[in-house]
Amino acid sequence: MGRPTIIDVARAAGVSKSTVSLVLQNSPSVSDRTREDVRRAMAELGYVYNRAAANLRSAQIGLIGLVINDLKNPFFTEFATAVQMAISEAGYAAVVANTDEDPALQARTIAAMIEHGVSGLIISPVYGDEEASFGQLERAGIAAMQVLRRVSPRTDLFPFASPDYAAGGRLAAEHLIATGARRIAFVGGIEGRSVTAERQSGYLEVLAAHGIEPLLVQGRPTRAFGREAAGRFIDELDCDAAVCFNDLVALGVISGFASRGRVVGRDFRLVGFDDIEEAAQSYPPLSSVQCGIAEFGQDMAARLMAWLSEGAKPVPDTRSPVKLIVRASSAGL
Amino acid sequence: MGRPTIIDVARAAGVSKSTVSLVLQNSPSVSDRTREDVRRAMAELGYVYNRAAANLRSAQIGLIGLVINDLKNPFFTEFATAVQMAISEAGYAAVVANTDEDPALQARTIAAMIEHGVSGLIISPVYGDEEASFGQLERAGIAAMQVLRRVSPRTDLFPFASPDYAAGGRLAAEHLIATGARRIAFVGGIEGRSVTAERQSGYLEVLAAHGIEPLLVQGRPTRAFGREAAGRFIDELDCDAAVCFNDLVALGVISGFASRGRVVGRDFRLVGFDDIEEAAQSYPPLSSVQCGIAEFGQDMAARLMAWLSEGAKPVPDTRSPVKLIVRASSAGL
């Protein structure tokens, strides 16, 4: 027999199915008495609204996709939960998927979301093979915002927004120089990626202005790489401070120093990037560039919803301000 | 004009819309030549399949909801990504939502998922107000598995599965006793919650068997509480070891000890719970009860899909084996 439909409700309430539909939409043109009858019938039958059927007939608004390159990284987790909750609160539905830095999975995920009728998308894309993913969005004419990483150059179609990474790199480098550090490395980040380039650029600019030779220690944005880098700082590299690509690397550096009996904040000054929740809880507490990622996520959700509902397409490129949170890892113990 | 439909494709290919539908379903009863014509027409028109319309007519299989109490906790993040990816790989679509430990949000989330036509649900529920959430699922007759936390007693309707927390508590306590510890606390976890009770039970059992007085230090499952607890161990409590409710608490304890110049693994032995990725990367590396959460997630996805596709309802209560990973935090430096 399946679930009851509006026809069953109509029959039970003794009205037509149009009337039931109007009740469902809270139309003011239904009398209170009829509305009550219908509501009671729905409750008795255990009626559940079938949104797919409704969307089929009316304009398909309401479903927003959120596609994230690495949901296990706390920075992205915090972003994704902020976006998802903002979307839900606004009465839209959100579907979120992790693409695990895999271009093929990203392409499949997007194809599935389009088939499921998303009207808009927020994507923190994987690097590589952008055509497969963004091409589909372009052909399907789906409103999509590119966030945190600029992978598609078509920011006219896919407006881009991120925290101002370059400014963050600048703040971190200037702060370290102000504390007296002179041999400052940039640790982590993979060459050729937009986020790496931007975060490094602020650092490079400041070092150049002070006549200090830069040192780029490239590597994956992970704790494991940070630990490895710590060993190199102790054994080979002559540095007294570092700006890290992100907090995971920085926390790895702290851990690596600790395992060799050295203390970050005393023997070495360190600044991370992203200010994930853990930064304040580590020992020593980690200085970090705060991107306000939860607010950023809420803002992205609001922009996409404005785009969908009012046609207000966001500007092609936006950078939100960042600030440096100074803690013991760079300010000394 | 909107997106092209199968009618447009049929017209362009010079066939009926039924034929287009058959091509869409890869029916063998369409000639290769016709199939080609249809495929070409679809490509030229930029046709996109409308899954909602298809589901409306046929049996609504394919959408699975994943409802998680705290997606920012890395243990749940790892679980959720494993489930989501297993579901996607099997050709189902997944919608995941964070309920942020908020019963009202959980109830709204579930209502929305039901309206969107999920055929099954995997839920790691929030504590409290289970009737609002599980009642909806029961009335809508949706296959739902309760995982990681047993909140609804109706395991006949909502089969429960989790790692064997009690065994984990036992392993941790036995290990600490074997290393020579004698004054062993259990740190973190809130009274009255099923997971707390189970994790404590193994610890209590082992301590009783050895005639050791237990000490329960209750608190939130966070790093911040762990740091606070560390201070109490140093200032007031006379302990030489602790089993933690989870790794976040344990990592907080390590951080708190470090900030007071004490070293876990030398001055104090510590075992965490969950074995999140970070456990191996911290300093000192953290001993922990490994729950195999990624495999557990894959298994839950497989069970739900078997339930949906073959009617194989999972047994009411399943505990998966856990094991203790010994690292320097308990084995000494």
Added chain:
DNA sequence: CTGAAAGCGCTTACAG
């Protein structure tokens, strides 16, 4: 304020 009819984009028997 309420009802009868058409239509959203598909799939599914049923003919041929």
Added chain:
DNA sequence: CTGAAAGCGCTTACAG
């Protein structure tokens, strides 16, 4: 192997 028709559960004009 292909086509004409009915139907999935809603919403939307249009009458009344």
